[in-house]
Amino acid sequence: MVNPILLSVITVHLDDCDGLGRTLDSLTSLLKSNQVQWLVVDGESDARLESHRAILKSVQDQADVFISEPDGGTYDAMNKGTGEALGEYVLYLNAGDQLHPHFDLPAISAELSEKSPVMLWGSYDESGKPNGAQNIAPRPPAWLW
Numbered sequence: 001m002v003n004p005i006l007l008s009v010i011t012v013h014l015d016d017c018d019g020l021g022r023t024l025d026s027l028t029s030l031l032k033s034n035q036v037q038w039l040v041v042d043g044e045s046d047a048r049l050e051s052h053r054a055i056l057k058s059v060q061d062q063a064d065v066f067i068s069e070p071d072g073g074t075y076d077a078m079n080k081g082t083g084e085a086l087g088e089y090v091l092y093l094n095a096g097d098q099l100h101p102h103f104d105l106p107a108i109s110a111e112l113s114e115k116s117p118v119m120l121w122g123s124y125d126e127s128g129k130p131n132g133a134q135n136i137a138p139r140p141p142a143w144l145w
Contacts, residue, residue: 006035006109008087012077012094014043017055019096024059026098031062033105037086041077042068088112089120100128 009027013020020040030036040063047053060066065084071077078092089112093099111120125131 004035005037005087006112007089007091007105008037008039008081008085009091009093010039010041010078010081010085011097012041012043012074012081012092013045013096014077015045015052016095017045017049017052019094020059021055022098023093023095024055024062026101027062027093030099030103030105035105035109037064039063039065039081039084040067041071041081042066043071043077044068 009030011020011023027038031038040059042056045052045056045068047056056068065081067080067084071080074094082090108120111117
């Protein structure tokens with residue numbers, strides 16, 4: 001049986017190819033998992049620069065979905081990525097953002113399986129020290145009114 005996609009990582013950017021390269025570098029080991037999908041939404045970056053072309057080509061080769069077209073800004077691009085996401089959960093990791101070097105997909109998967117939160121997040125200080133993790137449990141639909 002094929003593992004379903006647990007996590008869709010959505011990266012949006014426009015002309016931040018250096019940042020996009022750093023993001024790709026931080027995702028390299030995670031992308032080896034068949035439980036992870038990487039979607040890149042490029043607001044049609046200027047590929048005339050040689051350095052941009054090389055990074056965009058590398059990203060296209062690694063991404064499961066690569067969309068390059070004009071959009072209405074960051075949130076429009078995020079919505080495009082979300083519309084293509086197949087994962088049970090979504091992680092927004094914009095160009096220039098990086099995963100912590102010790103990001104642990106099996107531990108995250110266990111946390112998600114055990115508690116089934118609708119949202120899970122953690123934070124780190126500038127030195128890489130964890131500041132803690134939080135999760136929000138699902139609530140009944142009536143809670144919204």
